[in-house]
Amino acid sequence: PPEGTTISLLHSMQVVVETFTATGYGSDSPWQSPQMNVLVMLLDITGVGLFFLALPAVLLPLFKEALSPSLPTTVGEDLSDHVVVCADTTRAEAAIDELAANDVEYVLVVADRDRAADLSEDGYEIIHGDPEDIETLANANLPEARALVADVSDRVDASIVLTAKELVDDVEIISIVEDPDVASYHRLAGADHVLMPRQLLGRSLAEKITTGVSTDLGEDVHLGEDIEIAEIPVRQGSDLVGRSIVDSDLRERYGVNVIGTWVRGEFETPPPVEKPLERGTILLVVGSQAGLERLKEAAFSTIRRFRRGKTVLVGYGEVGQTVAEGLSEAEIPHTIVDRRDLDVVDVIGDATDPETLERAGIDRARSVVFALPDDTTTEFATLVVRDLDSSVEVIARAEKTRAVAKTYRAGADYVLSLATVSGRSIATRLIKGEEILSLGTNVEVVRTTAPELTGETLRETRVRERTGCTVVGIERDGEMVTDIDPDTEFRADDAVVIAGTDEGTNRFAELFG
Known part of the structure; x- marks a missing residue:
């Protein structure tokens, strides 16, 4: 307006709004109506507001993509x-870790750009592209690959299988399914192997129960009043973590013999004596009560002695059903607990309620298996069990890998994550061409004669290397000798007590009997 012109307060406010919103002064017309001045101000503010709302949704992604580092889209x-x-799952990362440990090359195909960038920064070999696109699989050099693993989602995996078969017909394909009902469709699409992670996890949890220790010593022969067979989990912070069985000098320091180990779902007997012990490893040991107590302190753990009783299975979903099937096959009595009123459920209730666990017979149980899909519930239920009974074995499922450490801290003896089991199963299928898990592996403690050992030392006979058995005792002159070192010499009238699988003990009898 010309100098000296009087304008209203509302008109002045309109000019201020136009200044701050940078909309200019083209609307500075001599509006006579206050309503029109207010309308112009609202339009100015709304227009600028919409612009800044659209900026992060439209412009920033374009800037981000332009400035972000380029990702590989093909392999050499x-x-x-x-x-x-x-x-795009943690299962794949677990499988890749196993492949890398066995010097098997891989390439990870990731569709999401941000996810691909994160994985690339973490050191994974990746290419960015849509795995359902034949060009992407060609860029991954699928025709020259030994195998393809599809683990995105049930429907996408089927599409990936079809795409792979369109490109090359003779490559081995492993497809991962969440819903067992769709497994047949994946086989129809062309998958050579269909893995169901929750069933694998259930089988592994069941194996921890079905892998037992049996003794065949005879009524008149005993290991000794203070000699026991027990399981000792290795906890975080233990002096044993990172050290092998040989380096730990367990026999010399504690007077115990390790006859087997549980590591991430796999039981090994004889144990790998040169391999560093991990947190969560369970040592199956035989020794004196005093030695076991000293080892317990070194492992920051508790001694789980074998006792009779049922197994309490908490949770009857897909994992729980597989556990129950494994227990039934091994003829191990069990009580099923679930919140749902199902025909097979023995006790209906909440796993975190002490009364529910007491009704399930927790005080008389040999083991408790938590097959629950919620990690928080599993952790809390583990605390409840430990408050009720400190000696019962607690075996737990973890849905997410990061929950494993917390579940151990809550008091579980054995925790296995879904990602670990399925990832290792994938890798084992590719490396060894067979399944990784099997039910019913038993450790036997057997008394036998071994005349072929006469005059030789334990070091010279190489019993463990040749048979897979561990000598845990020698019956000599009516007494049981358990303090055995590599230089112990066998006598003609000795009876030997060995621990090993059925196959191993038979092999011992063939060689030294």
Whole structure:
């Protein structure tokens, strides 16, 4: 307006709004109506507001993509005999870790750009692309690969299988399914192997129960009043973590013999004596009560002695059903607890309620298996069990890998994550061509004669290397000798007590009997 013109307060406010919103003064017309001045101000503010709302949704992604580092979309032509992994799950990362540990090359195909960038920064070999696109699989050099793993989702995996078969017909394909009902469709699409992670997890949890210790010593022969067989979990912070059985000098320091180990769902007997012990490893040991107590302190753990009783199975979903099937096959009595009123459920109630666990017979139980899908519930229920009974074995499922440590801290003796089991199963299928898990492996403690050992030392006979058995005692002159070192010499009238699998003890009898 011309100098000296009088304008209203509302008109002045309109000019101020136009100044701050940078909309200019083209609307500075001599509106006579206050309503029109207010309308113009609202339009100015709304227009600028919409612009700034659209900025992060439209412009910022464009700037981010322009400034972000480029991701590889193809592999080198010389890459062959590798594994093409089409996945976006922690299971894939566990499988890749196993492949890398066995010097098997791989390439991870990731569709999401941000996820691909994160994995690339973490050191994974990746290419960015849609795994359902034949061009992407060609860029991954699938025709020269040893196998393809599809683990995105049930429907996407089926599409990936079809795409792979369109590109190359003879490559081995492993497909991961969450819903067992769709497994047949994946086989129809062309998958060579269909893995169901929750069933694998259930089988592994059941195996921890079905892998037992049996003794065949005879009524008149005993290991000794203070000699026991027990399981001792190795906890975080223990002096044993990171040290092998040989380096730990368990026999010399504690007077115990390790006859087997549980590590991430796999039981090994004889144990790998040169391999560093991990947190969560369970040692199956035989020794004196005093030695076991000293080892317990070194492992920051508790001694779980074998006792009779049922197994309490908490949770009857897909994992729980598989556990129950494994227990039934092994003829191990069990009580099923679930919140649902199902025909097979023995006790209906909440796993975190002490009264529910007491009704299930927790005080008389040999083991408790938590097959619950919620990690928080499992952790709390583990605390409840430990408050009720400190000696019962607690075996737990973890849905997420990060929950494993917390469940151990809550008091569980054995925790296995879904990602670990399925990842290792995938890797074992690719490396060894067979399943990783099997039910019913038993450790036997047997008294036998061994005349072929006469005059030789334990070191010279190499019993463990040749048979897989561990000598845990020698009956000599009516007494049981358990303080055995590599230089112990066998006598003609000795009876030997050994621990090992049925196959191992038979092999011992063939060689030294």
